[in-house]
Amino acid sequence: MTDMERRKFEDSFKEAFKEAEVSPREEVWTNIELELEKASGEKTRRKLAFYKLLAAASVVFALSVTGIGYYLLSHNSQYVQEIAGNTASLDKSDPLANRTDDQPSLSQSVTDQPGVKQTPGNETSRKNNVASSRVKAQDGSTMITPTQIDETNAVRNSDEGSGFIAATGENQPGPTILPIPTDIQTNNNGVVASDLNGGQLQGPSIHGERALPQYFKATAPTLTIPDHQPDAVAIMMAKLEDDERKFAAEEGKEKTKNNEKVWTSVGFAAGGFSSVNHSVAPQTTMVTALANTSVPDKQAKANGIAYSMGVSVGTKIAKRWILQGGVNYLTQSSDYTASNVVVTENDYQSLKAESINTLEGLPLVADVASSNKLAATVPYSVNNSVKFFSVPVQAGYLVVNKKFGLQLNAGLSTDLFLQNTITPQGSNLDKSTQGRGDDSPYRSVNFSGLMGTELSYRLGQRYRVALNPGVRYPLSSLYKSDVGIQSTPLTFDVGLRFRYIFQ
Amino acid sequence: MLVVCLRYSKTTAEAEDIVQEGFIKIFQGIKDFRQESKLETWITRIMVNTALNAQRKKLYLYPMVDVTEIVLPDEEMSISGIHVDQLLQMIQALPQGCQIVFNLFGIEGYSHKEIAEMLGISEGTSKSQFARAKSLLQTRLLKESTYYDRYGEAKI
Numbered sequence: 001m002t003d004m005e006r007r008k009f010e011d012s013f014k015e016a017f018k019e020a021e022v023s024p025r026e027e028v029w030t031n032i033e034l035e036l037e038k039a040s041g042e043k044t045r046r047k048l049a050f051y052k053l054l055a056a057a058s059v060v061f062a063l064s065v066t067g068i069g070y071y072l073l074s075h076n077s078q079y080v081q082e083i084a085g086n087t088a089s090l091d092k093s094d095p096l097a098n099r100t101d102d103q104p105s106l107s108q109s110v111t112d113q114p115g116v117k118q119t120p121g122n123e124t125s126r127k128n129n130v131a132s133s134r135v136k137a138q139d140g141s142t143m144i145t146p147t148q149i150d151e152t153n154a155v156r157n158s159d160e161g162s163g164f165i166a167a168t169g170e171n172q173p174g175p176t177i178l179p180i181p182t183d184i185q186t187n188n189n190g191v192v193a194s195d196l197n198g199g200q201l202q203g204p205s206i207h208g209e210r211a212l213p214q215y216f217k218a219t220a221p222t223l224t225i226p227d228h229q230p231d232a233v234a235i236m237m238a239k240l241e242d243d244e245r246k247f248a249a250e251e252g253k254e255k256t257k258n259n260e261k262v263w264t265s266v267g268f269a270a271g272g273f274s275s276v277n278h279s280v281a282p283q284t285t286m287v288t289a290l291a292n293t294s295v296p297d298k299q300a301k302a303n304g305i306a307y308s309m310g311v312s313v314g315t316k317i318a319k320r321w322i323l324q325g326g327v328n329y330l331t332q333s334s335d336y337t338a339s340n341v342v343v344t345e346n347d348y349q350s351l352k353a354e355s356i357n358t359l360e361g362l363p364l365v366a367d368v369a370s371s372n373k374l375a376a377t378v379p380y381s382v383n384n385s386v387k388f389f390s391v392p393v394q395a396g397y398l399v400v401n402k403k404f405g406l407q408l409n410a411g412l413s414t415d416l417f418l419q420n421t422i423t424p425q426g427s428n429l430d431k432s433t434q435g436r437g438d439d440s441p442y443r444s445v446n447f448s449g450l451m452g453t454e455l456s457y458r459l460g461q462r463y464r465v466a467l468n469p470g471v472r473y474p475l476s477s478l479y480k481s482d483v484g485i486q487s488t489p490l491t492f493d494v495g496l497r498f499r500y501i502f503q
Numbered sequence: 504m505l506v507v508c509l510r511y512s513k514t515t516a517e518a519e520d521i522v523q524e525g526f527i528k529i530f531q532g533i534k535d536f537r538q539e540s541k542l543e544t545w546i547t548r549i550m551v552n553t554a555l556n557a558q559r560k561k562l563y564l565y566p567m568v569d570v571t572e573i574v575l576p577d578e579e580m581s582i583s584g585i586h587v588d589q590l591l592q593m594i595q596a597l598p599q600g601c602q603i604v605f606n607l608f609g610i611e612g613y614s615h616k617e618i619a620e621m622l623g624i625s626e627g628t629s630k631s632q633f634a635r636a637k638s639l640l641q642t643r644l645l646k647e648s649t650y651y652d653r654y655g656e657a658k659i
Binding site for chain 1: 505506509510518519522523526527530531585587590591608609610612637641
């Protein structure tokens with residue numbers, strides 16, 4: 001087989017397949033379509049997931065920013081302390097104060113001096129002491145005064161080779177931290193004595209071991225930058241310090257502004273109540289032949305309005321938790337229709353409206369000779385008003401505690417029944433009141449659960465006005481259990497409170 | 504395109520899978536198609552690549568080796584008169600390595616060097632595999648033709 005033939009063979013195959021076409025089954029195309037759909041769907045999903053992630057991230061970011069804000073605000077005191085600490089340490093560690101004097105003339109002259117070593121130390125106080133106690137001048141010509149030291153920029157070697165510190169009076173710019181020899185050797189001239197106790201400084205203003213506050217103070221202005229060039233670092237540090245001080249001052253202000261620890265508030269609330277859960281058990285003791293048994297039912301289930309007013313005090317017990325309590329005067333007023341009047345003591349001049357209170361005193365059916373009885377009349381409207389004195393105690397959680405505040409409250413209220421007034425709307429009927437006591441159908445003490453929110457807005461330094469919608473639900477019936485009437489009115493009211501912040 | 508895939512596979516189902524995968528790639532990548540070559544060529548190349556990817560696993564299991572003993576029939580073989588289906592069957596019947604190399608070299612027209620790079624084998628292996636494929640095909644063709652000859656005679 002030649003190469004040509006081989007090529008021919010391959011080409012023949014190529015030719016054979018060139019035009020060859022086989023159609024794939026329909027399913028293949030369907031599958032392709034499905035796959036493509038899936039792929040594009042995945043892409044959208046991925047895009048969607050990305051956006052979801054983005055949204056979540058932004059929410060997290062916002063939350064964290066808020067959180068950090070909160071943290072900073074609520075940790076004001078700590079923060080201010082920290083800043084104060086920083087400022088203090090900055091004062092101490094002023095880079096300029098730490099600057100070792102590297103003025104060539106000074107250091108050189110010191111190192112030139114035989115037997116005198118340069119002290120690299122830069123503690124001014126120590127220097128002062130050393131200066132005052134150790135340096136001893138032999139004669140009056142070599143005296144050191146604080147001002148002289150202050151102005152001295154060089155420690156000069158004397159011509160005779162006897163080391164002494166001279167006041168040259170040259171007013172050279174730059175720091176004049178005086179290098180003091182720590183190891184002063186007494187030379188043959190005895191100019192400088194290393195004896196600390198015997199040290200006597202013959203100068204007009206330095207006496208013995210006296211501390212030199214003036215001297216210390218006087219060094220302060222010498223802490224300028226050499227060559228009178230403004231040091232960028234120094235300027236920056238000074239600026240930072242200044243800023244921090246300002247910031248600290250502002251924070252301090254903020255702190256006092258935001259500090260709400262104890263407050264008192266006065267407020268009133270108005271709303272409505274409805275007896276969501278009431279029942280009237282048939283009672284032989286109070287149902288008479290003539291009595292309209294539906295009256296207790298009507299009275300118990302009547303919906304009405306509720307209003308309260310009171311004062312309260314609150315205190316912050318934790319960063320976000322508060323406790324508040326107070327006293328409230330609470331009135332629940334409702335209307336019902338009665339179609340009988342109660343005749344007391346056969347006195348037809350004094351007719352009372354039909355109510356739970358009056359029915360309580362009514363005799364049994366059989367006891368017709370009783371002095372009290374019911375008389376049918378045209379239906380009339382009766383106002384039933386129940387008054388309580390309540391002592392609420394609530395715990396609150398501060399969701400938002402800024403200029404705008406959001407607080408969630410929950411608590412318990414002790415309700416002391418004061419009186420019930422039945423006011424018939426018709427004429428000729430007496431208003432009757434029912435107080436607390438053994439003969440009263442009302443419980444003297446009841447407990448209610450309280451729940452509410454408080455939306456508040458701070459007005460200035462001392463005031464906060466709050467709007468607080470809330471619900472109140474008695475834990476047991478308003479009526480005594482032997483009355484057989486269950487009434488637990490659910491009250492929803494919206495209160496307005498003015499809060500005065502003590503501190 | 505199914506024919507292309509059939510050449511690279513042993514069964515129709517396998518070829519269909521390749522076609523499917525290949526077309527998805529084509530549709531997804533059509534925006535990247537530059538008008539440098541004919542669309543058909545481009546599509547074919549994608550198909551071949553897809554097929555190679557699909558077969559790579561098998562190639563890994565049955566590695567190609569240099570085949571030294573190749574007996575090529577001296578007779579000139581012609582495929583004229585043989586239906587494409589039969590040719591396809593013959594190709595599909597080839598051993599895995601041979602089949603791919605034969606397709607790439609003989610029909611697609613890649614050089615042995617290119618094939619060697621594509622499949623990660625040596626050029627020599629590619630050459631010998633092709634030679635083996637060719638030998639096997641020719642043997643098959645010979646068989647076929649004699650078969651037809653015989654029956655042709657018988658018929659007459």
